[in-house]
Amino acid sequence: MSDDRIQTFVKGLDENMEGGVPKGHVVLLTGMPGSMKSSVGFNILYQNAKQKNIKGVYFTLEQGRDSLLEQMERLHMPVKEMESMISVVDIGYLRQNTESMEYGDSWNSVFRMYAENMKDSQGFDIMVIDSLAAVEVLADVKNKRAELFHMFGWLRGIGCKPGENESPKVTTFIISEAAVDQGIMRDEDFLADGVIHLDLRREGASVNLYLGVAKMRKTNHKRGYHPLIFDQNGFEIITD
DSSP states (O other): OOTTEEOOOOBTTGGGGTTSEETTOEEEEEEOTTSOHHHHHHHHHHHHHHHHOOOEEEEESSSOHHHHHHHHHHTTOOGGGSTTTEEEEEHHHHHHTOTTOOTTHHHHHHHHHHHHHHHHHHOOOEEEEEOHHHHHHHTTOSSHHHHHHHHHHHHHHTTOOTTOTTSOOOEEEEEEEOOSSTTOOOHHHHHSSEEEEEEEEEETTEEEEEEEEEEETTOOOOOOOEEEEEETTEEEEOOO
């Protein structure tokens, strides 16, 4: 695998996009509720920490930290074994317990301050934000396209000091709800460097998961949608 890419550790997926996601990209993990978006995002953090010794941080703005950790432990990703490599920050908890804070620029600043301080102090290379919808509520977004443009630009530059063009770049994965009409292109789809789409399909008496790469800049990737399975060995797409 190339050193300039971050592996997803979804078996079959990295091979379909030249070894993984280019470092420094902002990538959407998008899909309907129940399509395991958060689990795929956490899997990227967990497996990179465990297998590649790469630090990561997970910002949860909706699900509580304890609930998230319990869920991931049930999915064979116990964070207690990786506490020095993975940080989970519950921004929602901070919002609920800080009476002086209101929606808008103040909370947008808190979120950015946490991310920048953690980058400076811990040196993480992968960040997961769960979710984009919660960030928009948190920041009281008025002009979505303009504010997402600035947010994505900030994410691409986090940790980079002025004049240090070779600074290690953070690769960011943002959990995003899919549009009901998948033919509609949203502002975030245009602005993101990559879009990995997770889908739920009813097939007979079962509802099955599928995954496809709709977009990935600087990458020759396959565009097919493949069955996604999860077991004790992790995630895998079936390409045959």
